[in-house]
Amino acid sequence: MKSKINRSFQYKILCVAMMLFGSGQLAIAANWQTLPTKAPEPADNPTTSEKVKLGQILFLDPRLSSTGTVSCNSCHNVMAGGEDNRPFAAGVHGQVGGRSAPTVWNSAFSAVQFWDGRAPSLEEQAKGPVTNPIEMGMKSWDDVVKRLKAIPGYPELFSAAFSADKDPVTRDNAAKAIAAYERTLITPNSAYDKYVKGDKSALTEQQVSGMNTFAEVGCAGCHSGAAFNGNGAFMKFPVHRNGMFEAKYKLSKDPGRFEVTKNDADKSMFKVPTLRNIALTAPYFHNGSVNKLSAAVVVMAKMQLGQSLKQQQVKDIVAFLEALTGEFPAQTMPRLPGTPGTTFPYVQ
């Protein structure tokens, strides 16, 4: 992890150095990257259409929750910004969690998952919420697998996706399928991407100004890479203390990655979130405490970079961030396999 922070820091220095070359209406020569249209795949889980199909169905199936009311999509809505636009996600029985749901869009471009980075892969992430008592509330994955096996249609879907397995309906295969589906949730061709690829008319003058300000003030130091997420880096948040913001937004209350490692150095360390489609994923930060993107920009500049932005700079950066909203691939609604003539004894 330490090496990641160091890399991120080195990158920041690099960006600052490169800024010296920029000027005018053109974006400064930072390391601007476009979003790939294909996500990297782990060697043990290549993306196949059969897995993606199964994964999409599992992702949208509320029967993966104890009550039959909460699916992955409930908090990570793929018809919207890939999350729920709420400060805290709501799970079974209306229970409310302690962190804001991160977007599932482009999550394939992060080396770590969850705000505290406790999952090193999408596969590991997918296993978590299902048995979290305040999220999807299943008692165990054994119970989930039992349900999936009892739904005619699922065993066939698993067999098709994992044809080499004798007993394919397993927790690990469910997670692999969900992860494979998530690797297709990519939003390329934002105005920013078009601009970087050479279409200079794709961004407005204000957006180019915002892009330059974004790099100049140092945002790109952490929010680097194609997904503007430091490729899975961790960062302290907040870095600087600010009594007014702290009173208002309680940003230091959550110990972040410390909860996972119990290492003092990890206090207030969080995964750097992607800025792709950031305009669609209000409210902001790990605790969803800030409703407006403009306010989030002000807070970040102040608490991470020690800078008070001018109002025009904030507006420009927001305009630039809006240019990071990409094209969402069209999806066909799946049919969830049924249980003819019966149902599960869901927790009411």
Next chain:
Amino acid sequence: MKSKINRSFQYKILCVAMMLFGSGQLAIAANWQTLPTKAPEPADNPTTSEKVKLGQILFLDPRLSSTGTVSCNSCHNVMAGGEDNRPFAAGVHGQVGGRSAPTVWNSAFSAVQFWDGRAPSLEEQAKGPVTNPIEMGMKSWDDVVKRLKAIPGYPELFSAAFSADKDPVTRDNAAKAIAAYERTLITPNSAYDKYVKGDKSALTEQQVSGMNTFAEVGCAGCHSGAAFNGNGAFMKFPVHRNGMFEAKYKLSKDPGRFEVTKNDADKSMFKVPTLRNIALTAPYFHNGSVNKLSAAVVVMAKMQLGQSLKQQQVKDIVAFLEALTGEFPAQTMPRLPGTPGTTFPYVQ
């Protein structure tokens, strides 16, 4: 309403009379109807593609609930059997209602909506759950309209769908759009439909036996018409008293339509539910008290028709009912219009 019951009763007599002509592997000559591929439309709300598009988005949008977590689709899942497979639906804050969610599929073929028939149209139905405090929990439709107007994209969608209106974002237009979308939720070409249209191989021998038994024992008396729902008739349920079933399923606890009219004659009166896709909509009855379709058939025969079915008859009827599962039209997932850079203060 009385005339409806009378019509339903007359129809029953007709069916019984027609049964005399049937025998063998062929279905008896009852008034078997296939499902139309187009739903009837009210004169003041013709179905247009613009309305259907808007209606689908509204149907799937959880921002129509106070918490931002419950959409129409949460309880009427169009990726499944059009409901939630739970005894009682779950609304905001995990609150649980008192009746089982009816399927939205083919609801366009019912003259009344809700178990107690309190809505005379899909348009009227659509207005109910949004402001029900235990369903979607919005304080008022004024608040809903305010939200819709604050979401860039919605005013344009409403304008396109209701181009003659100066101020198109209204409760009535939202309900009209949702109803127009629901009129497209039709599942034709079930094995039963194919059989009735002439493909005698579409049903198994057992399913044809079940079809005949269904007519012979009198099920078709109430479950008549193309949607097997008496076209929106009301019927007393249960008709006969049965101590054992009452103790087990509490079927008489709900006063049904009496709650709406306060008329003693309406005690225990319910809308006759469709049997289309009935295999996918367990658990059964207004209180979702019966988990298995086979048990539901036993209860219905006993409590509505005073008949104790033989085990083989039950199996045959269930096999026939499974033949009522139709073809679900492919749907593209809509994009829910976003609120760039901001969100609503949802109730947590």
